[in-house]
Amino acid sequence: MRIVGDTKANVINAAKSKDLALLRNILFDAISDLIEKSPDQVISALQKSKVKISSNADIKTIINSVAYNIVNNRIFQKNISILIAFHNTGQKPTDEDFNGNWSNAEDGGEGSGNLVASISNAVGSIFNFASSTNELKSEETKAKSAMMVAIFGKEEKTNYIPIVILGGVLIIGAIVVWRVTAK
Numbered sequence: 001m002r003i004v005g006d007t008k009a010n011v012i013n014a015a016k017s018k019d020l021a022l023l024r025n026i027l028f029d030a031i032s033d034l035i036e037k038s039p040d041q042v043i044s045a046l047q048k049s050k051v052k053i054s055s056n057a058d059i060k061t062i063i064n065s066v067a068y069n070i071v072n073n074r075i076f077q078k079n080i081s082i083l084i085a086f087h088n089t090g091q092k093p094t095d096e097d098f099n100g101n102w103s104n105a106e107d108g109g110e111g112s113g114n115l116v117a118s119i120s121n122a123v124g125s126i127f128n129f130a131s132s133t134n135e136l137k138s139e140e141t142k143a144k145s146a147m148m149v150a151i152f153g154k155e156e157k158t159n160y161i162p163i164v165i166l167g168g169v170l171i172i173g174a175i176v177v178w179r180v181t182a183k
Contacts (some may be wrong), residue, residue: 011119027123028143030084031070032150035062038087042066045083049076059151067144070123081120 014023035042039062046053046065051073053065069076086093 025146027084027119028146029150030087031066031080032147034080034083034087035059035066035147036151038083041083041087041092042080045079046076049073049079051076063144063147063151067140067147070143071139077123078120081123084119 010026011023014026031042036059039057039059040055042062043053043055043057046062046069047055049069051065051069053061057065066076066080070080082093
């Protein structure tokens with residue numbers, strides 16, 4: 001889903017409406033746009049978040065890393081918020097910006113610190129740390145799926161063949177044990 005318009009206005013309006021699904025879609029769209037148009041900046045934000053990723057990683061690797069770290073890494077949540085804010089202004093963030101000095105970016109005459117803070121709060125509220133491993137994995141899968149659809153137009157499918165084969169073998173084994181014990 002591609003959302004048109006100003007990222008700042010879209011995030012603020014979605015946050016005011018308290019529509020978390022819309023806010024999630026806006027953020028995924030902005031992150032997908034960043035991955036598509038500026039993968040080097042996304043890789044840099046991942047590396048600044050203490051994530052080990054190659055500087056020449058492919059798009060799928062970036063998506064997998066972003067999907068995992070948007071849920072599990074608070075530093076990356078802040079760094080991706082900075083990238084979204086600066087992408088909105090058309091400027092490239094500097095190392096100072098990742099250290100909290102957001103006065104370098106101007107957005108229509110006002111500092112982008114408010115935009116970074118509002119996006120960071122939105123990212124934090126949407127991708128808060130889940131309490132169990134299953135919830136974390138579920139959030140990661142949702143994030144990966146949304147970005148795959150936004151960038152490639154299709155979702156990466158799970159290979160169910162090994163599961164079906166294992167299930168078939170277990171059923172056959174159960175039938176054999178049943179027949180042997182029935183005699």
